[in-house]
Amino acid sequence: MDQFFNVVALGMLLGGTYALVSVGLNLIFGVIRIVNFSQGEFLMLGMYGAYLGYSTMGLDPYAGAFIVVPALTLLGMVVYWLVMRPLQNEPMMQVFASFGLLLLIQNVVLAITGGVGMSMNTPFSQVTLTIAGVQFSATRLIILLAALVAAGGLGLFLAKTNFGQAIRAVAQDRMAAQLMGINVERTFMWSFGIGTGLAGLAGVLLTPIYTLSPQIGGNFVMAAFAVVVLGGLGSVLGALVGGFIVGLTEAFAGYYIDPELKHAVIFIVFIAVLLIKPSGLFGQAGAEEVGLREQS
Amino acid sequence: MSAIQLGVEGVTKRFGGLTAVNDVSFALGQGDILSLIGPNGAGKTTLFNLLTGQLAATAGKVFFDGADITHYRPNQRARLGLGRTFQISQTLTSLSVLENAMIGAFLHHPRIADAADKAYAALERVGLASRAKEEAGHLTLGERRRLEVARALGLEPRLLLLDEVMAGLNQTELARIVDVVVALNASGQTIIVIEHNLKVVRTFSKRVLVLDRGKMIADGGADSVLQDPVVVEAYVGKKKQ
Amino acid sequence: MSNLDLAQSGALGDSRLAGRRGAAEVWTVANELPTFFAVVAAIGLAVYLLSNQFFYLNLLTMALLFGGLAVSWNIIGGFGGQFSIAHSVFFAIGAYTAGNLYKHFGVSPWIAILPAMLLSAAVAAIVSWPVFRLRGPFFAIATMALTEVAIAFAMHWKAVTGGASGLTIPYRAGLENMIFQQRWAYAALFLGYLAVTLLTSIVILRSRLGYYLQAVRDNDKAAEASGIPIMWTKLKGMAISAALTGIGGVFFMMYVRIVEPAGLLSLFDVGVKIALIALIGGIGTIYGPLLGALILVPLDYWLRAFMGSAVPGGNLIVLGLILVLGSLFMKKGVAGALRQVYRAWSRQQ
Numbered sequence: 001m002d003q004f005f006n007v008v009a010l011g012m013l014l015g016g017t018y019a020l021v022s023v024g025l026n027l028i029f030g031v032i033r034i035v036n037f038s039q040g041e042f043l044m045l046g047m048y049g050a051y052l053g054y055s056t057m058g059l060d061p062y063a064g065a066f067i068v069v070p071a072l073t074l075l076g077m078v079v080y081w082l083v084m085r086p087l088q089n090e091p092m093m094q095v096f097a098s099f100g101l102l103l104l105i106q107n108v109v110l111a112i113t114g115g116v117g118m119s120m121n122t123p124f125s126q127v128t129l130t131i132a133g134v135q136f137s138a139t140r141l142i143i144l145l146a147a148l149v150a151a152g153g154l155g156l157f158l159a160k161t162n163f164g165q166a167i168r169a170v171a172q173d174r175m176a177a178q179l180m181g182i183n184v185e186r187t188f189m190w191s192f193g194i195g196t197g198l199a200g201l202a203g204v205l206l207t208p209i210y211t212l213s214p215q216i217g218g219n220f221v222m223a224a225f226a227v228v229v230l231g232g233l234g235s236v237l238g239a240l241v242g243g244f245i246v247g248l249t250e251a252f253a254g255y256y257i258d259p260e261l262k263h264a265v266i267f268i269v270f271i272a273v274l275l276i277k278p279s280g281l282f283g284q285a286g287a288e289e290v291g292l293r294e295q296s
Numbered sequence: 297m298s299a300i301q302l303g304v305e306g307v308t309k310r311f312g313g314l315t316a317v318n319d320v321s322f323a324l325g326q327g328d329i330l331s332l333i334g335p336n337g338a339g340k341t342t343l344f345n346l347l348t349g350q351l352a353a354t355a356g357k358v359f360f361d362g363a364d365i366t367h368y369r370p371n372q373r374a375r376l377g378l379g380r381t382f383q384i385s386q387t388l389t390s391l392s393v394l395e396n397a398m399i400g401a402f403l404h405h406p407r408i409a410d411a412a413d414k415a416y417a418a419l420e421r422v423g424l425a426s427r428a429k430e431e432a433g434h435l436t437l438g439e440r441r442r443l444e445v446a447r448a449l450g451l452e453p454r455l456l457l458l459d460e461v462m463a464g465l466n467q468t469e470l471a472r473i474v475d476v477v478v479a480l481n482a483s484g485q486t487i488i489v490i491e492h493n494l495k496v497v498r499t500f501s502k503r504v505l506v507l508d509r510g511k512m513i514a515d516g517g518a519d520s521v522l523q524d525p526v527v528v529e530a531y532v533g534k535k536k537q
Numbered sequence: 538m539s540n541l542d543l544a545q546s547g548a549l550g551d552s553r554l555a556g557r558r559g560a561a562e563v564w565t566v567a568n569e570l571p572t573f574f575a576v577v578a579a580i581g582l583a584v585y586l587l588s589n590q591f592f593y594l595n596l597l598t599m600a601l602l603f604g605g606l607a608v609s610w611n612i613i614g615g616f617g618g619q620f621s622i623a624h625s626v627f628f629a630i631g632a633y634t635a636g637n638l639y640k641h642f643g644v645s646p647w648i649a650i651l652p653a654m655l656l657s658a659a660v661a662a663i664v665s666w667p668v669f670r671l672r673g674p675f676f677a678i679a680t681m682a683l684t685e686v687a688i689a690f691a692m693h694w695k696a697v698t699g700g701a702s703g704l705t706i707p708y709r710a711g712l713e714n715m716i717f718q719q720r721w722a723y724a725a726l727f728l729g730y731l732a733v734t735l736l737t738s739i740v741i742l743r744s745r746l747g748y749y750l751q752a753v754r755d756n757d758k759a760a761e762a763s764g765i766p767i768m769w770t771k772l773k774g775m776a777i778s779a780a781l782t783g784i785g786g787v788f789f790m791m792y793v794r795i796v797e798p799a800g801l802l803s804l805f806d807v808g809v810k811i812a813l814i815a816l817i818g819g820i821g822t823i824y825g826p827l828l829g830a831l832i833l834v835p836l837d838y839w840l841r842a843f844m845g846s847a848v849p850g851g852n853l854i855v856l857g858l859i860l861v862l863g864s865l866f867m868k869k870g871v872a873g874a875l876r877q878v879y880r881a882w883s884r885q886q
Contacts, residue, residue, distance in 0.1 A: 033674070035674040035677055035678065037681065083861060083865065086865055087864065087865065090868070091674050092618065092620050092677075093864040093865075093868055094864075095620050095674065095677045096620075096812070096813075096816055096860055096863070096864035097860070097861050097864040097865065099622070099809055099860055100856075100857045100858070100859070100860025100861035100862075100863075100864065101857065101861060102857070103805065103809075103853050103854070103856055103857030103860060104854060104857030104858060104860075104861065105857075106850070106853070106857075107849075107850030107851070107853040107854045107857060108850075108854055110849050110850035111848045111849055111850050111851060111854065114849060115849055115850075214850075222681065222682050222685055225678050225681075225682070226682070229675070229678075258693065260689055260692055260693045261689055261690075261693060262689075263682075263685045263686055263688075263689045264686045264689050264690060266682075267682045267683065267685065267686040270679070270682055271664075271667050271668075271679070274667045274668060274670075274671065274675065274679075275667045278670070278671055348762060350758070350761075350762070369761070370761040370762050371761050371762075371763075371764045371765055371766050371767070374761075374762060374763060374764030375764050379762075380762055382758065382759070382762070386756045386758055386759035386762075387756075387759075388751065388752055388755040388756055388759065389755060390751060390754075390755055390821070391748075391751060391752075391755070394559060394562050394563065395563070395748065398559075398563070398748060399748060399749075399752045399759070399760070399763050399765070400763045400764075402745045402748060402749070402763075403763065403764040406745050407745075408560075408563060408565060408743060408744060408745065408748075409557070409559075409560035409563070409565070410560075411559075411745070412559030412560045412562060412563040413557050413558065413559040413560050414559070415559050416558045416559030416562065417558075417559070425558075428559070428562050429562055447759070447763060448762075448763075450763075451763060451764060
């Protein structure tokens with residue numbers, strides 16, 4: 001039984017990781033409907049950014065977040081303006097372009113670092129809490145906490161602030177929002193930027209746990225897409241719950257079936273959701289049917 | 297009235313709290329022409345979408361040639377004989393004018409040469425045959441509307457539904473498309489038209505059906521309906537404000 | 538097919554010819570054949586001329602393989618507008634089917650082509666069906682996921698794939714084994730593959746399915762209202778595209794005689810590269826994907842040889858840049874650019 005609870009704990013902590021990674025993607029894919037395959041690379045940049053702060057200035061990775069997150073938000077905005085904005089009405093070309101970005105970012109980092117694996121520690125790295133015989137690592141708990149805070153913050157931001165409401169309005173009906181005087185392109189640029197900034201935050205918080213490599217983004221991006229679809233496009237709560245479901249699924253599949261097949265299990269979850277409830281757990285019914293063409 | 301072709305019974309469509317089409321019933325005979333009018337947001341296009349299957353009705357039934365088609369997909373309804381145009385022309389911009397029309401004609405003529413012939417004939421009927429080889433993306437708004445009619449005609453529809461094919465056209469284009477509609481009906485084609493321009497409606501339509509805020513408020517001969525005070529208030533009166 | 542149409546219309550008598558105005562205005566398979574034969578003959582000549590230049594011959598062989606794969610991809614990706622990066626999976630299915638049938642059961646690869654096609658098409662249909670019900674970009678995401686799953690399965694299922702160390706098949710030269718001593722024979726084999734994909738692509742584009750795929754791509758609302766079963770149309774296009782890709786896998790298996798999952802299912806070296814080749818050459822055109830392969834395969838080789846050794850990942854940096862710039866500034870590819878130049882030129886005349 002202890003095993004079982006350990007797997008549950010592992011799944012919940014992994015779920016927190018996926019939830020955090022998915023919150024940013026939820027904004028980019030779920031709300032403004034850009035398929036950004038390079039989301040994982042922004043996460044990877046976040047990790048390397050934290051490492052850079054650590055190695056050059058001795059900055060604790062958690063403190064580094066205060067530099068890395070704004071920097072990646074800015075980078076995301078630039079990428080949106082230069083690459084995604086001209087392709088607004090061509091979703092297929094956006095897919096191509098985001099793949100190009102993926103290749104580009106990944107291999108530029110590879111060229112600079114030479115592909116050497118890097119890792120670093122924080123004072124929390126070795127700390128584990130034991131509650132009722134089940135172990136929790138402190139760094140994973142921090143991520144879980146950050147996921148809750150980020151999701152809550154984003155949810156409040158979208159619901160309560162004028163700008164958040166503008167983002168939702170643009171997501172629902174681009175034309176109408178434009179007629180209401182909302183600057184659509186600027187809204188999208190900020191949404192994309194916030195989305196990449198959140199990916200950067202996830203990256204920073206993951207540095208104490210994972211060994212840095214240019215390809216690490218690939219470990220998360222597919223799970224993140226599955227989480228967003230599972231939770232429902234545009235639903236912040238969905239991203240949170242979806243993250244835990246995928247995390248638990250992966251932990252159980254890894255423990256009880258075969259670690260090598262955990263990706264297959266995530267994919268089966270993804271397909272099953274599309275078959276049974278394509279709008280996701282918390283998505284508005286029909287949201288998945290909103291073709292990109294209709295928004296243009 | 298000849299044999300009933302289209303039967304609409306208590307059709308209703310709700311979007312959340314908004315009732316876009318509210319309990320509408322009417323019947324249409326073979327070879328008839330009907331104009332659907334009403335102010336903006338009255339639910340005319342929604343009703344069209346319920347008839348051709350782009351939207352699923354919340355309640356009510358749609359019959360075509362006696363068969364209940366309420367749960368049919370749009371492509372199945374097209375196969376049965378419902379051809380339509382869209383309010384915003386849905387031109388296939390990467391294809392030529394002829395190829396656009398062929399998309400409709402393929403339904404009953406799977407072979408490419410046959411479909412091309414039928415499509416060409418449809419283009420002749422709407423006066424676009426001379427532009428057959430051009431890219432459809434190069435057409436003017438009015439020409440695109442006529443191309444939509446040609447594509448729908450290619451389906452060899454038993455009922456043709458035209459959604460504001462005359463809106464935004466200049467006088468020449470308007471006259472042309474009215475001629476097309478009149479000629480089609482004269483050749484026995486059943487037609488439903490959504491139209492804003494009441495003057496135009498009078499020229500070809502004997503029967504007019506008026507929608508206001510989703511409800512059917514009048515159904516009858518063009519002259520009597522257009523003078524009905526309820527209609528005047530709902531439609532004309534509001535427009536003059 | 539169109540020859541048949543013409544013959545039949547003639548048989549029906551002259552009375553119908555009066556109404557045959559439209560048929561004269563559309564491009565049919567018969568119209569495409571001269572270009573097709575010219576292209577195949579030109580490449581055949583190139584194979585002949587290079588038959589002793591092993592370096593260039595191998596390069597051409599790979600370009601023909603990727604040309605055929607990109608032409609296959611283009612059927613669903615270009616005509617149908619459904620962007621797949623999972624064609625590496627169908628490629629791998631073809632390779633493993635042929636490899637296992639040959640190694641364990643002594644089945645000739647020529648015969649293995651049929652099960653390879655069927656298996657690829659079946660997997661494509663099963664995976665596509667749930668995502669084709671939805672609009673929007675779900676298909677692209679699902680294909681990316683499919684690639685990951687396929688790698689996991691390939692690593693896991695060692696009896697079939699040999700796991701990470703790969704599947705090797707013995708060298709036994711002979712036409713019936715599709716294994717040749719002469720290098721030019723492989724070039725000829727892949728030219729044959731390319732010809733089959735090109736011809737299929739032409740027949741589809743100049744038939745109802747091709748028009749239906751384009752209608753669905755351009756505007757699914759209008760397509761559905763025109764009586765087109767959207768789901769079926771996409772599934773047919775996808776199944777044909779995957780089946781042709783599977784054939785490529787069969788040929789590739791017999792060409793290299795050793796395949797391992799990491800190479801065969803590589804997202805960038807196969808899956809994305811096929812799509813990138815089509816993009817560079819010209820998506821949705823008949824010869825664009827071939828053109829793309831003739832440009833990109835040598836370029837990729839050159840980048841790998843010269844950039845890759847100087848800077849790790851240097852070749853992929855360049856490819857990534859090409860991908861971003863291509864999607865921004867050359868959406869119709871080289872074929873589209875050439876067509877524009879030709880139009881401008883013919884307007885001046």
